[in-house]
Amino acid sequence: MARALGRVQVETAPAKLSQALSYAILPGGARIRPTILLSVAGACGDDCPAMSDAAAAALELIHCASLVHDDLPCFDDADTRRGKPTVHRAYSEPLAVLTGDSLIMLAFEILVRAGRAEDANLRAAQLVLSLSQRSGMPGGICAGQGWESEASIDLRAYHMSKTAALFIASTEMGAISAGHDPEPWRDLGALIGEAFQVADDLRDALLDEEALGKPVGQDDLHGRPNAVATLGVKGARAHLSDILAGAIASIPSCPGEADLAKMVRRQAQAIMPKLPERYQV
Amino acid sequence: MARALGRVQVETAPAKLSQALSYAILPGGARIRPTILLSVAGACGDDCPAMSDAAAAALELIHCASLVHDDLPCFDDADTRRGKPTVHRAYSEPLAVLTGDSLIMLAFEILVRAGRAEDANLRAAQLVLSLSQRSGMPGGICAGQGWESEASIDLRAYHMSKTAALFIASTEMGAISAGHDPEPWRDLGALIGEAFQVADDLRDALLDEEALGKPVGQDDLHGRPNAVATLGVKGARAHLSDILAGAIASIPSCPGEADLAKMVRRQAQAIMPKLPERYQV
Structure with missing residues (x-):
C-alpha cells in the first residue's frame, strides 16, 4: 500500500488530494480481504509474490475507495471512520469523491504494473477482470449500493454484491496471483x-x-x-x-x-x- | 458502447442504476476522444479492430464518468448536460456517484475482456496502464480536478491533467490497440x-x-x-x-x-x- 501511494505522491500532484489518499488508506482497518487473498495465494504455492502483493494492495484500495464514497453525505453521511473524521469531513466533499475515484484508478494501475514487471500480463489481465467484476455493475459492490436506491430489494443479490463480492475477489485473486484457476x-x-x-x-x-x-x-x-x-x-x-x-x-x-x-x-x-x-x- | 452496456444491464442488477448508466452515456456528445483513438489505430494499421473498439469505448466511458462526477452538487452543481438533466438531477446524487464508479470499473473490464477474446493480453494490460495513468493521480483527470481544491494552482500541471490527459490517452491507446509503441x-x-x-x-x-x-x-x-x-x-x-x-x-x-x-x-x-x-x- 505504501509503495502504491508513493507512486502518486509526487511534487507535481495537487497536495491536498495526495494527502487525502494517504488519509483514506492509512492506518488501515483489519485488512481482512488482503489477508484472505494472501492466504489463498500461499495455499496455491504463491510462485510470484510481487503479483499477490499487488493484488492484495489493489483489493484493499478498492475497499477503501468504497468506504470513502459510502461515507459521503448523499449515502451514510458518516462523521467518523476507523476512529477519525471521514475523508469528506477532514478534506471536503469534492476531495472525497476524487479520492475514491483516484484509489480505483490506482488499483488497476498497480495490477498491470506488477504484471509488466513480472512478465505476467495474463495474470494481471485476469486480476483486472476479477476486481472490476466484483466492484462494478451488475454484480459488484457498486450494484450492492445501487440496490439501496430500489423500492423493492432482491435480498440475495443485495448481500451477494454488497458484502460477498469483495470476499469472492479475495479468493479468486489469490488463486490468479499464483497462476491457479x-x-x-x-x-x-x-x-x-x-x-x-x-x-x-x-x-x-x-x-x-x-x-x-x-x-x-x-x-x-x-x-x-x-x-x-x-x-x-x-x-x-x-x-x-x-x-x-x-x-x-x-x-x-x-x-x-x-x-x-x-x-x-x-x-x-x-x-x-x-x-x-x-x-x- | 452499446455492447458494453448490454453486459451490465441484466435482470439481476438494480434497475435504476442500470438505467442511469445508459442515461449517462447515450446519446453521446461529439465522441472526439474515441474518434481520435480510432484514427490513430487506423494510421497504425489497426490489425485488431476488436481491441481498438474496446479501447475507444473504454476511453469514452471514463470521459462520461468524469462528466457525471464533475456535474455533482459538490463540484459544478450542473442542472443540465448535453441538453438534458444531469444524472444526479434525473436519478439522485447517490446514483450519480455510483454511475461514475460503475462506468470506471466497466471501462477496465471491457479492455481485459477484449484482450482475452483476441489473445492480446499484453495490449490489454498496456491499455489499462495508459487509461489508469491518464485518469487518476498524480497526472490524470482526477489530479486535474484536484488542482481546483488548491490555494495556488500549478497552471501547466492543471491544464495537462484536466484537459490534455485524456487526449494523450486517445493517441497512446490508439497506437497500443494496433500493437505500436x-x-x-x-x-x-x-x-x-x-x-x-x-x-x-x-x-x-x-x-x-x-x-x-x-x-x-x-x-x-x-x-x-x-x-x-x-x-x-x-x-x-x-x-x-x-x-x-x-x-x-x-x-x-x-x-x-x-x-x-x-x-x-x-x-x-x-x-x-x-x-x-x-x-x-
Whole structure:
C-alpha cells in the first residue's frame, strides 16, 4: 500500500488530494480481504509474490475507495471512520469523491504494473477482470449500493454484491496471483462473505438487545429480513457455524490446504460474536 | 458502447442504476476522444479492430464518468448536460456517484475482456496502464480536478491533467490497440489537448464580449491567466493555428499518416472559433 501511494505522491500532484489518499488508506482497518487473498495465494504455492502483493494492495484500495464514497453525505453521511473524521469531513466533499475515484484508478494501475514487471500480463489481465467484476455493475459492490436506491430489494443479490463480492475477489485473486484457476475458489469467498453478513446481523441484534434491555425475538428487527429475524439468535449462531464449516469444506485441494483451513478458523473466531449467558446451552 | 452496456444491464442488477448508466452515456456528445483513438489505430494499421473498439469505448466511458462526477452538487452543481438533466438531477446524487464508479470499473473490464477474446493480453494490460495513468493521480483527470481544491494552482500541471490527459490517452491507446509503441504518439495527444484548451479560452472570451457588448482586452478575464488574457484574441487565434500545425507535424511516420493529418485538420476546423469581423485582417 505504501509503495502504491508513493507512486502518486509526487511534487507535481495537487497536495491536498495526495494527502487525502494517504488519509483514506492509512492506518488501515483489519485488512481482512488482503489477508484472505494472501492466504489463498500461499495455499496455491504463491510462485510470484510481487503479483499477490499487488493484488492484495489493489483489493484493499478498492475497499477503501468504497468506504470513502459510502461515507459521503448523499449515502451514510458518516462523521467518523476507523476512529477519525471521514475523508469528506477532514478534506471536503469534492476531495472525497476524487479520492475514491483516484484509489480505483490506482488499483488497476498497480495490477498491470506488477504484471509488466513480472512478465505476467495474463495474470494481471485476469486480476483486472476479477476486481472490476466484483466492484462494478451488475454484480459488484457498486450494484450492492445501487440496490439501496430500489423500492423493492432482491435480498440475495443485495448481500451477494454488497458484502460477498469483495470476499469472492479475495479468493479468486489469490488463486490468479499464483497462476491457479480462480473458478474452484469462488465458493470459499462467497461463504466467507455470507459468514460476515450473518455475524453482522448477530452483532446488530445483540447490540439492540443491550440498548432495549430485553432479548430480541424472531421478528423483523430493522424493517428488513436478516438472519436473526429469520432464525433467532441461537439459530443464526448455529447457521454461522454451519457456513464456516462449509467454507472450510469448500477449500479446493492444494498444497497449503491445512494452513488455509487454520486461517479460516482463526478469522471465524474473530468474527463470531460472544453470546450473552442466557443463550448458552 | 452499446455492447458494453448490454453486459451490465441484466435482470439481476438494480434497475435504476442500470438505467442511469445508459442515461449517462447515450446519446453521446461529439465522441472526439474515441474518434481520435480510432484514427490513430487506423494510421497504425489497426490489425485488431476488436481491441481498438474496446479501447475507444473504454476511453469514452471514463470521459462520461468524469462528466457525471464533475456535474455533482459538490463540484459544478450542473442542472443540465448535453441538453438534458444531469444524472444526479434525473436519478439522485447517490446514483450519480455510483454511475461514475460503475462506468470506471466497466471501462477496465471491457479492455481485459477484449484482450482475452483476441489473445492480446499484453495490449490489454498496456491499455489499462495508459487509461489508469491518464485518469487518476498524480497526472490524470482526477489530479486535474484536484488542482481546483488548491490555494495556488500549478497552471501547466492543471491544464495537462484536466484537459490534455485524456487526449494523450486517445493517441497512446490508439497506437497500443494496433500493437505500436505509444511513446511517439504522446506529443500529438498533448498538442490536440492544448489546442482544445486554447479554443475554449477563445470561445469563452468571445462569449464574454457578446455579453459585455465590448471587445475583451489582454487583461485577466476570469481571475486566472489563459491564452486570451496573455495573448489577446488575435494572438490566441494565431497560437491555436501554430499548435495545430505542430500537432500535424508531430504525427509519427506510419502507413496512414496522410489520412490522420486530414482528420486532425478536420477536428481543427471544428474547434476553431469564428472571429467577429473586427478581428479579421
